[in-house]
Amino acid sequence: MVEKRKPIPVDEAVRAVMNVGGNEAKKETIPLANSYGRVLAEDLVADHDVPSFDRSPYDGFAIRAEDSAGANRNRPVHFRVIGEIGAGTVFPREVNAGEAVRIMTGAQIPNGCDAVVMLELVDEDSEEDISIKRAFSSGDNISFQGEDTEKGAKLVPKGTLVDPGVVALLATFGYVEVPVAIRPRVGIIATGSELLDVHEPLEPGKIRNSNAYMMAAQVERVGGEPVLLGKLPDDLNACVEAVSNALQEVDVLITTGGASVGDYDYVPDIIERLGGNPLFNKVAMRPGSVTTVAEINGQLFFGLSGNPSACFVGFELFVRPILCRSLFFDKPHLKRTKATLGKDYPKPNPFTRFVRATLEEDEGRFVAKPGGLDKSGSVTSIAGADVLIALPGGSRGYEAGMGVDIFLLEDHKGSEWPWDNIVASYKS
Numbered sequence: 001m002v003e004k005r006k007p008i009p010v011d012e013a014v015r016a017v018m019n020v021g022g023n024e025a026k027k028e029t030i031p032l033a034n035s036y037g038r039v040l041a042e043d044l045v046a047d048h049d050v051p052s053f054d055r056s057p058y059d060g061f062a063i064r065a066e067d068s069a070g071a072n073r074n075r076p077v078h079f080r081v082i083g084e085i086g087a088g089t090v091f092p093r094e095v096n097a098g099e100a101v102r103i104m105t106g107a108q109i110p111n112g113c114d115a116v117v118m119l120e121l122v123d124e125d126s127e128e129d130i131s132i133k134r135a136f137s138s139g140d141n142i143s144f145q146g147e148d149t150e151k152g153a154k155l156v157p158k159g160t161l162v163d164p165g166v167v168a169l170l171a172t173f174g175y176v177e178v179p180v181a182i183r184p185r186v187g188i189i190a191t192g193s194e195l196l197d198v199h200e201p202l203e204p205g206k207i208r209n210s211n212a213y214m215m216a217a218q219v220e221r222v223g224g225e226p227v228l229l230g231k232l233p234d235d236l237n238a239c240v241e242a243v244s245n246a247l248q249e250v251d252v253l254i255t256t257g258g259a260s261v262g263d264y265d266y267v268p269d270i271i272e273r274l275g276g277n278p279l280f281n282k283v284a285m286r287p288g289s290v291t292t293v294a295e296i297n298g299q300l301f302f303g304l305s306g307n308p309s310a311c312f313v314g315f316e317l318f319v320r321p322i323l324c325r326s327l328f329f330d331k332p333h334l335k336r337t338k339a340t341l342g343k344d345y346p347k348p349n350p351f352t353r354f355v356r357a358t359l360e361e362d363e364g365r366f367v368a369k370p371g372g373l374d375k376s377g378s379v380t381s382i383a384g385a386d387v388l389i390a391l392p393g394g395s396r397g398y399e400a401g402m403g404v405d406i407f408l409l410e411d412h413k414g415s416e417w418p419w420d421n422i423v424a425s426y427k428s
């Protein structure tokens with residue numbers, strides 16, 4: 001008799017995984033030029049004002065505003081040009097009454113000046129004599145020291161993904177080396193005697209191993225380091241040995257396949273043979289109901305389904321938050337938000353479903369549209385999915401136009417704990 005497994009609710013399963021200790025975030029430093037896509041391991045605090053001096057936002061003339069008082073079309077005011085500065089140079093002396101300095105964008109405002117007149121508003125009567133036809137106030141056309149940010153301001157917290165804007169800040173504040181989270185090493189093993197390597201031609205009854213590469217990409221998408229450890233035939237001894245060796249090498253280990261109750265489904269036996277502590281072996285969700293997670297000698301072992309869509313969803317719900325946590329992200333779960341269901345979903349639903357879908361905009365509303373073959377064994381409907389629509393279990397299906405909870409697959413900002421009150425669908 002095959003063992004009867006007891007499914008546990010998704011939120012309970014996520015909690016169980018998150019409660020396992022270990023996998024704390026650790027930091028290293030890397031060169032700035034390699035920092036894009038990594039995660040900051042320290043808060044980024046401004047150690048000087050930006051800009052660090054008053055500067056001109058325009059090409060023009062720096063003047064003392066009070067000298068322009070009363071200027072108009074009929075009575076232009078003249079200034080004597082006493083020099084010129086470009087960005088990067090500092091004017092060497094105080095500017096006095098009636099004097100102006102030709103100044104370029106980015107140059108420091110000379111001492112004594114408090115306004116800039118754009119070149120287009122100036123009549124250049126000669127190289128040394130200019131006139132203007134309107135009055136300026138103190139502070140006109142000046143980018144003030146500290147107007148962008150002031151010394152001491154916390155600009156970006158630890159746990160922020162280094163995007164192009166963060167790279168600009170790191171450069172601004174002189175980070176030659178950047179403190180970032182060490183990427184967790186995630187071992188990936190595919191199991192199944194039906195699996196061919198990607199380069200091999202198809203043979204009867206066999207398929208190519210797509211899950212391992214898919215998961216490597218999922219690991220990379222969150223910022224982990226995938227370690228592809230090959231594929232194994234359905235041979236228990238070989239699997240036990242490979243898993244045991246792999247656990248020495250990586251922080252977290254994932255296998256795909258063999259998680260169900262069939263004759264060659266060895267995940268439960270592997271866990272037992274290695275003295276692991278199973279957290280659960282069935283989750284009340286589809287796809288991915290056979291997802292099995294265990295702690296083996298203090299390390300997390302994820303036995304994900306062999307079915308590609310189930311493997312994909314199992315990763316996003318259970319592996320992703322562990323990796324995010326070890327990358328200093330304070331919101332490790334998929335970002336949860338709402339959208340309108342774009343298509344009827346007639347399947348009866350005993351378990352919560354996570355349906356692969358695209359997110360489109362329609363008359364100002366976000367519409368999530370299930371796409372492709374909605375079967376656990378489908379591989380094509382994963383490509384191009386923007387979101388997972390979460391449809392609560394216990395219904396006979398859902399109608400287009402209903403409000404649904406969705407989980408964004410590409411959003412790094414994430415959610416803290418998206419599972420409470422999960423996915424009560426409502427009429428939108």
Ligand SMILES: Nc1nc2c(c(=O)[nH]1)N[C@H]1C(S)=C(S)[C@@H](COP(=O)(O)OP(=O)(O)OC[C@H]3O[C@@H](n4cnc5c(N)ncnc54)[C@H](O)[C@@H]3O)O[C@H]1N2
Pocket residue numbers: 190191192194195207208209210211212256257258259260261262265287288289290304305306307308310376377
């Ligand atoms: N009697 C029962 N049978 C099944 C149950 C059940 O509860 N009772 N659960 C079904 C569900 S739900 C799922 S999901 C699958 C999960 O099976 P396994 O995790 O044991 O996976 P396999 O049987 O090894 O493979 C399933 C399917 O996926 C293909 N596969 C496997 N590895 C890969 C890979 N690396 N790349 C691409 N495709 C892969 C494999 O060839 C199979 O077609 O069990 C159901 N059965």
Ligand code: MOO
Pocket residue numbers: 285286287288289290291305307309310376
């Ligand atoms: O676990 Mo299976 O993917 O539920 O279909």
